Amino acid sequence: xxxxxxxxxxxxxxxxxxxxxxxxxxxxxxxxxxxxxxxxxxxxxxxxxxxxxxxxxxxxxxxxxxxxxxxxxxxxxxxxxxxxxxxxxxxxxxxxxxxxxxxxxxxxxxxxxxxxxxxxxxxxxxxxxxxxxxxxxxxxxxxxxxxxxxxxxxxxxxxxxxxxxxxxxxxxxxxxxxxxxxxxxxxxxxxxxxxxxxxxxxxxxxxxxxxxxxxxxxxxxxxxxxx
Ligand code: DX5
Ligand code: ZN
Numbered sequence: 001x002x003x004x005x006x007x008x009x010x011x012x013x014x015x016x017x018x019x020x021x022x023x024x025x026x027x028x029x030x031x032x033x034x035x036x037x038x039x040x041x042x043x044x045x046x047x048x049x050x051x052x053x054x055x056x057x058x059x060x061x062x063x064x065x066x067x068x069x070x071x072x073x074x075x076x077x078x079x080x081x082x083x084x085x086x087x088x089x090x091x092x093x094x095x096x097x098x099x100x101x102x103x104x105x106x107x108x109x110x111x112x113x114x115x116x117x118x119x120x121x122x123x124x125x126x127x128x129x130x131x132x133x134x135x136x137x138x139x140x141x142x143x144x145x146x147x148x149x150x151x152x153x154x155x156x157x158x159x160x161x162x163x164x165x166x167x168x169x170x171x172x173x174x175x176x177x178x179x180x181x182x183x184x185x186x187x188x189x190x191x192x193x194x195x196x197x198x199x200x201x202x203x204x205x206x207x208x209x210x211x212x213x214x215x216x217x218x219x220x221x222x223x224x225x226x227x
Contacts, residue, residue: 003072003095003120006037007143007178007200009227012190012220013038013074014213015182015204016062017053018154024058025065027208032069034214035221039066040182040202043089045079048103049152056085056092063093072096076124076182076202078151079103083110090117098122098145098180101133111140122180126150127159131168138172143200148193149183155205158184163196170197187223194224201226 014036019027028039041059046052059073066073072095079085082099083106089097097114101107101123114121122143125133127150134144146165149156162181170179181193182202190201203220210216220226 001037001070004142006072007074007096007120008176010194010199010224011038011201012036012207012217012224012226013040013180013200013202014207014217015040015042015076015154015202016208017042018204018208019213020208024062027213028062028065030213031207031217032065032071034217035226036217037069037071038074038200039071040204041073041075041094042204043075043077043079044152048080048100049078051152056088059089059092059094066093066095074098074122076122076145077103083113086110086113087117090114090119094119096120096122096143098124098143100124100126100151101137102126102129107137108140111137115140122178124151124182127162131165131172134169134172138174138177141173141177143178143180144169144173145180145182145202146198147183148181148185148189151183155209156184158186158189163192166193166196166198185220187219190220190224
């Protein structure tokens with residue numbers, strides 16, 4: 001299945017941000033074995049958000065493992081001026097690249113760079129950014145990410161008002177493209193997001209903070225009737 005087809009399904013995307021990086025491959029195997037086909041990779045630069053996480057080297061270290069399992073790497077850039085780094089992440093093996101609308105004055109240009117590189121295009125907005133910020137770009141994306149926490153950390157509580165934005169985002173986006181939520185997603189919040197129009201559910205601490213990440217993945221997947 002192509003990355004574009006994977007993104008169109010109802011899927012839970014484990015975020016490796018909350019994984020044990022000392023045994024990253026093993027942790028990724030646990031969720032792949034449980035059925036995950038979208039692995040979410042959070043890139044933070046210490047500027048757009050306070051933390052620094054990982055770069056293309058880690059993406060390339062996971063690319064083969066994901067590909068062998070028929071899965072994709074969904075790279076979420078929480079970095080300023082993403083247009084400067086898109087090529088490196090795609091060369092490292094990113095199948096989709098999502099950048100923040102707040103992080104560059106050149107959203108359409110950045111989207112075209114992702115598109116031309118052959119990866120799927122995603123644009124993200126923070127809880128405080130209005131849905132209208134997406135109006136002129138929605139036609140050119142494969143995925144919109146409506147953050148359901150303020151980006152920068154795993155394990156934060158779900159921001160309730162972000163739920164209200166989902167039907168409005170879905171209306172701008174149409175039924176073909178993916179609507180992703182990220183932050184505070186668990187078996188209680190995921191079905192509410194599904195009801196509001198989301199089809200991709202990123203979960204970090206609810207999966208990798210659990211004793212058995214495979215079981216935790218399956219619980220969220222079951223809560224939304226994942227493909
Ligand atoms: C937050 C990241 C998320 C993070 C979510 O800035 O974009 O992907 O891993 O973590 P949880 O699921 O713990 O809220
Ligand atoms: Zn993320």
